[in-house]
Amino acid sequence: MNSTLGYSSIAQIQEALRNNETSCLSLTQKYLKRIEEKKHLNAFLEVFIDSALAKANEVDVKLKKNKAGKLAGVVIGIKDNICYRNHKVSASSKILENFESLFSATVVERLLAEDAIIIGRLNCDEFAMGSSNENSAYGNVLNPLNEKCVPGGSSGGSAAAVAADLCHVALGSDTGGSIRQPASFCGVVGLKPTYGRVSRWGLIAYASSFDQIGPLTKNVEDAALLLEVMAGKDEYDSTASSKSVAAYSQTINSYKGKKVRIAYINDCLNNDGLNPEIKNFFSNYIEKLKVEGHTVEGVDFPYLDYLVPAYYVLTTAEASSNLSRYDGVHYGYRSPNATDLESTYKKSRSEGFGKEVKRRIMLGTFVLSSGYYDAYYSKAQKVRRILQDKTKEILSDYDFILLPSTPGTAFEFGQKSADPVAMYLEDIFTVQANLTGVPAISLPLGKHSNGMPFGVQLMANMFEEEKLLAFSNELMRN
Numbered sequence: 001m002n003s004t005l006g007y008s009s010i011a012q013i014q015e016a017l018r019n020n021e022t023s024c025l026s027l028t029q030k031y032l033k034r035i036e037e038k039k040h041l042n043a044f045l046e047v048f049i050d051s052a053l054a055k056a057n058e059v060d061v062k063l064k065k066n067k068a069g070k071l072a073g074v075v076i077g078i079k080d081n082i083c084y085r086n087h088k089v090s091a092s093s094k095i096l097e098n099f100e101s102l103f104s105a106t107v108v109e110r111l112l113a114e115d116a117i118i119i120g121r122l123n124c125d126e127f128a129m130g131s132s133n134e135n136s137a138y139g140n141v142l143n144p145l146n147e148k149c150v151p152g153g154s155s156g157g158s159a160a161a162v163a164a165d166l167c168h169v170a171l172g173s174d175t176g177g178s179i180r181q182p183a184s185f186c187g188v189v190g191l192k193p194t195y196g197r198v199s200r201w202g203l204i205a206y207a208s209s210f211d212q213i214g215p216l217t218k219n220v221e222d223a224a225l226l227l228e229v230m231a232g233k234d235e236y237d238s239t240a241s242s243k244s245v246a247a248y249s250q251t252i253n254s255y256k257g258k259k260v261r262i263a264y265i266n267d268c269l270n271n272d273g274l275n276p277e278i279k280n281f282f283s284n285y286i287e288k289l290k291v292e293g294h295t296v297e298g299v300d301f302p303y304l305d306y307l308v309p310a311y312y313v314l315t316t317a318e319a320s321s322n323l324s325r326y327d328g329v330h331y332g333y334r335s336p337n338a339t340d341l342e343s344t345y346k347k348s349r350s351e352g353f354g355k356e357v358k359r360r361i362m363l364g365t366f367v368l369s370s371g372y373y374d375a376y377y378s379k380a381q382k383v384r385r386i387l388q389d390k391t392k393e394i395l396s397d398y399d400f401i402l403l404p405s406t407p408g409t410a411f412e413f414g415q416k417s418a419d420p421v422a423m424y425l426e427d428i429f430t431v432q433a434n435l436t437g438v439p440a441i442s443l444p445l446g447k448h449s450n451g452m453p454f455g456v457q458l459m460a461n462m463f464e465e466e467k468l469l470a471f472s473n474e475l476m477r478n
Contacts, residue, residue: 005027005030005031005034005165007168008218008219009218009219009221009222010071010073010074010168010169010221010222010225011221013027013073013074013168014072014073016073017063017072017073022073023056023060023063024055024056024057024059024060024063024072024073024117025053025056025057025060027056027073027075027117028052028053028055028056028075028117028119029053031075031119031166031167031168032047032049032052032119034164034165034166035047035119035120035166035167038144038164038166040142040147041141041142041144041147041160041164041166042123042138042139042140042141042142042157043077043122043123043141043151043156043157043160043161043164043166044077044120044121044122044123044157044161044166045080045090045092045120045121045122045123045138045157046087046088046120046121047119047120048084048087048118048119048120048121051087051118052075052117052118052119052120055112055115055117055118056117058115059072059073059115059117062115068115069113069114069115069116070114070115070225070228070229071111071114071115071116071225071226071229072114072115073115073117074115074116074117074168074169075116075117075119075167075168076111076116076117076118076119076167076168076169076170076171077118077119077120077121077122077157077158077161077162077166077167077169077170077171078108078118078120078121078122078170078171079121079122079124079128079155079157079158079170079171079172079173080092080121080122080123080124080157081124081127081128081173081203081204081206082105082107082108082121082171082173082202082203082204082213083101083103083104083105083108083202083203083204084101084104084105084108084118084121085101085102085103085104085108086100086101087100087101087121088100088101088121089101089121089204090137090138091124091126091127091128091204092123092124092125092126092127092135092136092137092138093126093127093137093352093353093354093357094137094333094351094352094353094354095326095332095333095348095349095352095353096204096326096331096332096333097137097332097333099331099332101202103202104202105199105201105202105203105213106199106201106202106230106234106236106237106240107171107198107199107202107203107213107230108202110229110230111226111229111230114229116229119167120167122155122157122158122161122170123136123138123139123141123156123157124136124153124154124155124156124157124158124172124178125153125154125156125178125356126353126354126356126357127204127206127319127323127357128154128155128173128175128178128204128206128211129154129206129319129356129357129360130153130154130356130423131152131153131154131177131178131181131423131424131426131427132150132151132152132153132156132411132413132416132417132423132426133150133151133152133153133154133156133157133160133182134150134153134413134414134417135153135154135354135355135356135357137354140413141156141157141160142160143160143163143185143186143410144160144163144164144186145163145186145187145410145451145452145453146410146451146452148412148413149185149409149410149411149412149413149452150185150410150411150412150413151163151182151185151186151410152181152182152183152184152185152186152406152410153178153181153182154172154173154175154178154182155170155172155173155174155178155179155182155190155216156182157170158170158171158172158179158182158216159172159179159182159183159185159186159188159190159216160182160186162186162188162216162217162218163186163187163188168218168222169215169216169217169218169222169226170215170216170217171213171214171215171216171226172190172213172214172215172216173203173206173211173212173213173214174190174192174211174212174213174214174430174434175206175207175210175211175212175315175434176210176311176315176427176430176431176434177192177405177426177427177429177430177431177433177434179191179192179214179215179216179442180192180405180430180433180440180441180442180455180457181405181406181426181427181430181442182216183216183405183442183444183455184405184406184442184444184453184454184455184457185406185409185410185452185453185454186410186453187444187452187453188216188217188218188444189215189216189217189218189219189220189222189223189441189442189443189444189472189476190214190215190216190405190441190442190455191214191215191216191217191223191227191439191440191441191465191469192212192214192433192434192439192440192441193212193213193214193227193231193439193465194212194241194437194438194439194462194463194464194465195209195210195212195239195434195437196239196240196241196437197212197227197231197240197241197243197439197463197465198212198213198214198227198230198231198240199213199230199232199233199234199236199237199240200212200213200237200239200240201234201236201237201240205318205322206315206318206319206322207314207315207316207318207319207322208239208318208322209314209318210311210314210315210318210434210435212434213230214227215227215230219476220252220441220443220469220472220473220476221249221252221473223441223469224248224249224252224469224473225248225249227248227465227469228245228246228247228248228249231245231465232244232245241463243463246465246466248465248466248469251466251469251470252469252470252473253470253473254466254470255467255470255471255473255474256474258471258474259293259294259295260294260295260399260400260471261294261295261297261397261398261399261400262289262294262295262296262297262398262399262400262401262402263296263297263298263299263394263397263398263400263401263402264282264286264296264297264298264299264401264402264403265298265299265300265301265304265401265403266298266299266300266301267300267301267302267304268301268304268403268404268429269282269283269298269403269404271304271407271428273407273408273425273428274404274407274408275407275408275409275448275454277448277449278404278407278408278409278446278448278454281446281454282402282404282456285445285456286402289402292478296402297398299394299398301390301394303383303386303387303390304428306383306387307387307428307431307432307435308424308425308427308428308431309380310380310383310384310387310435311427311431311434311435312363312424313367313376313377313379313380314377314380314381314384314435315360315364316360316361316363316364316367317364317367317368317377317380318364319357319360319361319364320360320361320362320363320364320365320368321364321368323353323357323361326348326349326352326353327344327345327348327349328344328345328347328348328349328352329344329345329348332352333348333351333352334348335347335348335351335352337351356420359420367380384435384436387432387435387436388435388436388437391432391436391438391459392436392461395438395459395460395461396461399460399467399471400458400459400460400468400471401458401459401460402456402457402458403429403457403459404429404454404455404456404457405429405430405442405454405455405456405457406426406429406430406454406455407425407426407428407429408454409448409450409452409453409454410452429457430457432459433459437462438459438460438461438462439459439460439462439463439464439465439468440457440458440459440460440468441457441458441468441469441472442455442456442457443455443456443457443458443472443475443476445475445476456475458471458472458475
């Protein structure tokens with residue numbers, strides 16, 4: 001994917017910096033100008049002009065001394081649920097309006113340490129709850145490829161910003177497809193790492209056992225480099241794995257000519273909700289892979305209909321617990337209409353949270369309530385284990401699982417927002433990776449006759465990002 005600024009990869013940017021064809025300051029100024037020109041897309045909630053320019057100057061000085069980090073010259077946007085010290089963060093919610101973070105997320109610390117330039121915070125569905133970016137308290141993000149369409153969610157601002165070239169790369173978070181689905185709708189690469197591969201410290205929680213931070217990029221090489229910088233153990237996050245981090249950016253070409261075993265899920269390709277054109281594309285794509293010498297076989301996954309219900313029972317339960325801290329007392333929005341403690345809680349929460357967030361909190365509180373805990377929450381946990389075992393079984397026989405990223409292409413605003421169930425079913429092909437913890441990537445390989453892109457999704461076994469990235473890089477080349 002070419003950039004309007006002329007650079008399609010981090011490697012190209014850094015080569016231009018080495019040859020003195022540009023500077024970090026010049027690049028940052030060009031992105032700031034472009035963000036201003038494309039303001040109507042509503043991708044950025046805030047642009048960090050002063051800190052971005054200061055960082056750009058600092059990195060230029062380091063470059064002259066040959067002391068710059070791996071991400072020198074990389075202008076990056078961060079989703080508005082990732083904390084950056086002394087900068088505002090709101091999770092696109094009125095309840096956190098004007099809240100300024102007292103610390104930086106581990107991923108932000110690691111990016112800055114390698115000299116990335118953080119240019120601003122990106123719009124998203126409120127508290128990362130949504131598949132269309134229609135749930136932000138600060139308005140919809142427009143899809144830069146067709147402004148009548150949604151960019152996907154919840155990391156819609158991140159995908160739109162990369163697609164519109166408002167920053168070179170962006171960070172999103174993925175709870176049930178929130179990186180991969182907007183990547184599919186906006187025609188960019190979206191990577192959800194293995195659960196625990198990247199620290200969640202400083203990510204505003206939606207569902208703690210599902211959430212994972214990952215990159216949205218123009219190519220696989222850039223995703224590999226960002227993951228390499230962000231991944232690894234963290235003393236602040238006990239769920240972050242202490243497994244060593246591979247040099248993903250160095251091994252990105254290790255699958256040239258290698259033959260792999262790929263499973264595709266029959267039930268996904270025969271799903272009634274799958275757009276016929278996407279189905280046809282996948283049938284042809286499978287044949288193409290076979291011709292290239294890969295083993296590609298259909299497998300049964302009889303639990304497809306249980307994925308979305310199990311996902312929504314568990315994530316809403318975790319959300320109702322995580323979001324209980326936003327009470328109008330500690331920080332954030334407090335209702336001006338409150339008269340006592342009880343009305344402070346009730347009015348602040350009912351006025352501060354949007355409709356979809358309230359819906360999920362209520363659903364989560366219901367499934368955790370004493371009469372329903374066993375019927376819903378316990379049962380969903382058992383289903384999650386069955387899904388994990390079945391996915392693990394498939395991945396013990398195959399290197400990868402291949403499936404669509406989304407059932408269709410980006411839809412128009414308002415088309416599905418009136419029907420929560422239709423919206424929830426948008427996640428049917430992405431939630432498996434979050435329920436089971438495995439890494440997954442969406443690659444912009446499909447183009448519909450309506451002119452919009454769609455993604456090819458690959459899943460690999462836990463902590464096999466090295467393999468996943470290298471093979472994805474091969475697919476993007478072919």
